[in-house]
Amino acid sequence: MLIRIIDPAQAREAEATDEAVYWNRRAVLGGMAMAGLLPAACAEAKAPNLAPLAARKTRSLNEKLTPYSSVTNYNNFYEFGTSKEDPARNAGTLRPEPWSVRIDGMVAKPQVIDIDRLRKLFPLEERVYRLRCVEGWSMVIPWVGFPLAALIKLADPLGKAKYVAFETLNDPKQMPGLRSSVLQWPYVEGLRLDEALHPLAMITVGLYGRVLPNQNGAPLRLVVPWKYGFKSIKSITRIRLTDRMPPTSWNRSAPDEYGFYANVNPAVDHPRWSQATERRIGEYTRRKTLPFNGYEAEVAGLYRGMNFQKNF
Numbered sequence: 001m002l003i004r005i006i007d008p009a010q011a012r013e014a015e016a017t018d019e020a021v022y023w024n025r026r027a028v029l030g031g032m033a034m035a036g037l038l039p040a041a042c043a044e045a046k047a048p049n050l051a052p053l054a055a056r057k058t059r060s061l062n063e064k065l066t067p068y069s070s071v072t073n074y075n076n077f078y079e080f081g082t083s084k085e086d087p088a089r090n091a092g093t094l095r096p097e098p099w100s101v102r103i104d105g106m107v108a109k110p111q112v113i114d115i116d117r118l119r120k121l122f123p124l125e126e127r128v129y130r131l132r133c134v135e136g137w138s139m140v141i142p143w144v145g146f147p148l149a150a151l152i153k154l155a156d157p158l159g160k161a162k163y164v165a166f167e168t169l170n171d172p173k174q175m176p177g178l179r180s181s182v183l184q185w186p187y188v189e190g191l192r193l194d195e196a197l198h199p200l201a202m203i204t205v206g207l208y209g210r211v212l213p214n215q216n217g218a219p220l221r222l223v224v225p226w227k228y229g230f231k232s233i234k235s236i237t238r239i240r241l242t243d244r245m246p247p248t249s250w251n252r253s254a255p256d257e258y259g260f261y262a263n264v265n266p267a268v269d270h271p272r273w274s275q276a277t278e279r280r281i282g283e284y285t286r287r288k289t290l291p292f293n294g295y296e297a298e299v300a301g302l303y304r305g306m307n308f309q310k311n312f
């Protein structure tokens, strides 16, 4: 038998063909679903529209949006399994309604806010952001939500508050992944208060004009576009203001690999791989990763004089 050495161009072509077949198969399945030939669970059901639909479009991006089907079928949400297809498959057990979020700690007005009220409390905006996962892939997503700062100010932080700690739901009945010990539960994240008050940081309640799908962190999820994706904690139940740097899930699990800051930085590699480039989901050629994920002009001021090798 002849063994050929495959050159990279050929390997890319083979990969491209695989992907073309995959998308084609999806198109066929989609067609069947529309023709009513597939059971409901198999159809590509979309989340319901958000009411009111009129989220002001306040931020666009001159880059192609990642298709809804990829945004909602290629996920990281370890509470529902560790492979990318698991959350879409398993997150049906999450009950995003009724839901409330508690804001407490070092605030003058601690409170519990119901999700229905939260969706009406602040004007909803549609903002297109890049999402860069620490694993080396990225997407472009039209989020719907409001500035995190608006929610924090509602609770009136005390002068001594310096950090914001976030917590995901911790219910093994709704989250089958909690039986596994890949991470300590609940999933927790944190920001410095000045980062949390930055106008780019968002609480999202939807994407593509629709209610946030369970696998994307329903009913409310943080999005911090200049940081690696793991900072964007999903299905939040508690937001606590504190004077101490709070523990964060991935830092606790592998402190040498994931820092508290996790600002996207092509110049600081992960100990096991380079962070210089990324693969935009749906594309084949890798792109250069941008400092602060392309938001450098807006956020670099938060980190003047900081050593990024140390504070990664």
Ligand SMILES: Nc1nc2c(c(=O)[nH]1)N[C@H]1C(S)=C(S)[C@@H](COP(=O)(O)O)O[C@H]1N2
Pocket: 071, 074, 075, 076, 077, 078, 079, 131, 132, 133, 134, 168, 187, 215, 216, 217, 228, 229, 230, 231, 232, 233, 234, 235
């Ligand atoms: N609670 C919780 N939030 C989470 C995660 C998780 O496993 N659990 N994964 C994070 C990671 S690693 C990434 S890259 C993003 C993925 O968001 P997406 O699935 O909407 O693309 O969610 C983040 N938020």
Ligand SMILES: [Mo]
Pocket: 076, 132, 133, 134, 135, 228, 229, 230
């Ligand atoms: Mo990630």
